[in-house]
Amino acid sequence: MTGDSGRRPSGARRPTVVIVDDHQLFRAGVRAELAAACEVVGEAAAPAEAIAVIAAAAPDVVLLDVHLPDGGGLAVLEAFRGRADAPAFLALSVSDAAEDVVPMVRAGARGYVTKTIETPALLDAIARVRDGEPYLSPRLAAFVLQAFSAPEERADDELDQLTPREREVLHHLARGYPYKRIAQRLGISPRTVETHVGSVLRKLQLSSRHELSHWAATRGLLGREE
Amino acid sequence: MSARLGDPAWRATAVTGLALLAALALALVAHDRGPRVAAVAVAAGTLPVVALVLVPRAVRHLRGDAGRSLLLALPVAALALALLVVAGLDGRRAVLLLAMAALGAAAGVVLIGSELRQRTANAGRRAARTPWQRLTAVERVRSLPWQAGAGALLIGWSALVGIGTAGPRLSGSGVAWTALLIALIGLGALVLVLVPLLVGAAARGDRDRLAQAREDERLRVAAHLHDSVLQTLALVQRQASDPAAVARLARGQERALRAWMAGEAELDAATLGGALHATVDEVERHEEVEIEATVLGDRALDEAGRALVAAAREALRNAARHAPGSAIVVFAELSRDGAAVWVRDEGGGFDPARIPSERRGVRDAIVGRMAGVGGEAAIDSSPGAGTEVALRLGDAIDRSASA
Missing domain, CATH: 3.30.565.10 (Histidine kinase-like ATPase, C-terminal domain)
Structure with missing residues (x-):
């Protein structure tokens, strides 16, 4: 939905993709959907298998289900955290609840889409994260806005705050504007919009805001981190 | 037998019966007289209560399975009455008064036990209402605890009569001291019986409320699923030939379920x-x-x-x-x-x-x-x-x- 229809993946090569989901039927469905625009180089049903497959296939993008047996998608993200060979992760789930969405992004996913997403929007999201850009659905942007809107006592830490510009960009994303139109409306370049969204994602990953920590804690993320 | 001992009402009846017998035996041994008029007045006041409240209650319990343990109350009451008649004819007024007091106390305990049992039993059957109603409302039982109130009054009256009768004799008589001791033991036994009864009733009430809350939640979820998901599935089956309609139904239902x-x-x-x-x-x-x-x-x-x-x-x-x-x-x-x-x-x-x-x-x-x-x-x-x-x-x- 944030998709910018005029956009094309950089480079002529089709993006290589690994699909991680514990439902075989779903993997088959996604594989068929992606066939025209991507090259599916691997599939996995559980975190351990996924880590091996990803390391072997070295894809551009990993479509990662949130709810997996034995640690969930978070386990896969943790395994690649900080690694130079880490691919771009696009989290994929039936759930769009904040407590599922936010921990995945905090753990390093570059984007998050729900499984009901239309094929063109999914392809756009894959192309975006492959190019190193963040992909926030309007709903995820709204959640992030909400998390950063709550009053915070330790407001001196800039990681716990969004700048007015970042807030504005996020607000437009929540309202369904694609990057290009946000750039037009705010009088800045699309590249600057991407930078703002990227810095929001960074803050999302590094901030110690209570709302974010709480969401992360409900998914057991902080326990492994500290 | 052990099953019966587990029944609070049976324990209450047994202990009061024993206390009553002990008091009567003691009174028979003691030699003293009280005013005849007072004894007659007390008898006139107590017997109707026993006849109108305790006996009908015992009979009603006998018909129900739950009340069968109260069978014991009948022989105890009969024995007490027999001793009463003998003692009365023999002119021992103190015995008469003590017997009345013990009978009255027994009737009081039975009344309170019966009330507690009805209330705890009903707590489990009650349908879901507000928490406050669940705490207070009683099905097919008067909302006021008149049985327990009458029971407490009877016990209080018995205590007064017992003290009034035994009090003057306490000076130096070994028998009287023994009587007081037995009375105290009886009172302690009563407390021992009533406290577990009350605690048990409260715990059972809590358990029932918890079970009720779970059941309420299950019914709420079931009702919601029935009105939403099952309805949609039925519609999907009927419109299976129209993919657009099916997709729309699925999407609408998905959003509703998520929310x-x-x-x-x-x-x-x-x-x-x-x-x-x-x-x-x-x-x-x-x-x-x-x-x-x-x-x-x-x-x-x-x-x-x-x-x-x-x-x-x-x-x-x-x-x-x-x-x-x-x-x-x-x-x-x-x-x-x-x-x-x-x-x-x-x-x-x-x-x-x-x-x-x-x-x-x-x-x-x-x-x-x-x-x-x-x-x-x-x-x-x-x-x-x-x-x-x-x-x-x-x-x-x-x-x-x-x-």
Whole structure:
């Protein structure tokens, strides 16, 4: 939905993709959907298998289900955290609840889409994260806005705050504007919009805001981190 | 036998029966006289209570399975009466008084036990009501604990008579001291019996309430699933030949289920957020479009809120008709002090200065509606750049003005 229809993946090569989901039927469905625009180089049903497959296939993008047996998608993200060979992760789930969405992004996913997403929007999201850009659905942007809107006592830490510009960009994303139109409306370049969204994602990953920590804690993320 | 000892009512009856027998035996050994008139008056006062309350209750319990343990009360009462008659004929007034006191105390304990049992038994059968009603309301039992009250009165009366009779004899008589000791032991036994009874009743009540709460929750979930998911599945089966209709049904149901699982207001919409979700759902179904709606916060649904929902419905229909096939996104920020809703489509857009006449009517319906309740509506569109309708109420207007 944030998709910018005029956009094309950089480079002529089709993006290589690994699909991680514990439902075989779903993997088959996604594989068929992606066939025209991507090259599916691997599939996995559980975190351990996924880590091996990803390391072997070295894809551009990993479509990662949130709810997996034995640690969930978070386990896969943790395994690649900080690694130079880490691919771009696009989290994929039936759930769009904040407590599922936010921990995945905090753990390093570059984007998050729900499984009901239309094929063109999914392809756009894959192309975006492959190019190193963040992909926030309007709903995820709204959640992030909400998390950063709550009053915070330790407001001196800039990681716990969004700048007015970042807030504005996020607000437009929540309202369904694609990057290009946000750039037009705010009088800045699309590249600057991407930078703002990227810095929001960074803050999302590094901030110690209570709302974010709480969401992360409900998914057991902080326990492994500290 | 052990099963019977586990029954609080049986324990109560057994202990009071033993206490009664001990008191009678002691009184028979003691030699003394009291005023005949007082004894007759006390007898006249007690016997009707025993005859009218204790005996009918015992008989009624005998008919029910639960009350069979009270069988013991009958021989005890009969023995007590027999001793009473013998002692009375023998002229031992003190014995008569003590016997009356013991009988009265026994009747009191039986009454209290019976009341407790009825109340705890009913607690399990009671249907779900408010927590307060669950605590207080009793099915098929008077709301006032008159049985327990009568029982307490009887015990109090017995204690007074017992003390009045035994008190003057306490000076130096070993037998009297023994009597007092036995009375104290009897009292202690009573406490021992009654306290577990009360605690047990409270615990059982808690357990019942917990089980009831679980059952309530299950029924609530079942009712919701029946009204929503099962209905949709039935519709899907009937419309299996129409893929578009099936997809629409599945999508509407999915959104409703998500909102419900997230604890958002149910779709009967007592809040503005709930009403917005319901409206999105409705437009999606009627116009056969897909709408992505995110609502942050919530507020009560007042008249201004209803106008806002109506304006949002117009904006959504407008987007569905004039931007076919494009994504429609709804974003709402609601709080107690204000509300802001954005409805956006990625369609062709138009030049607001040159609105076609048939669209002006819709625009007036949106802008006019919001102005009518002190709100504000802004339409932002240009050819090729899609359309966004912003609807604001309360402090959201001030914020947009200062921004």
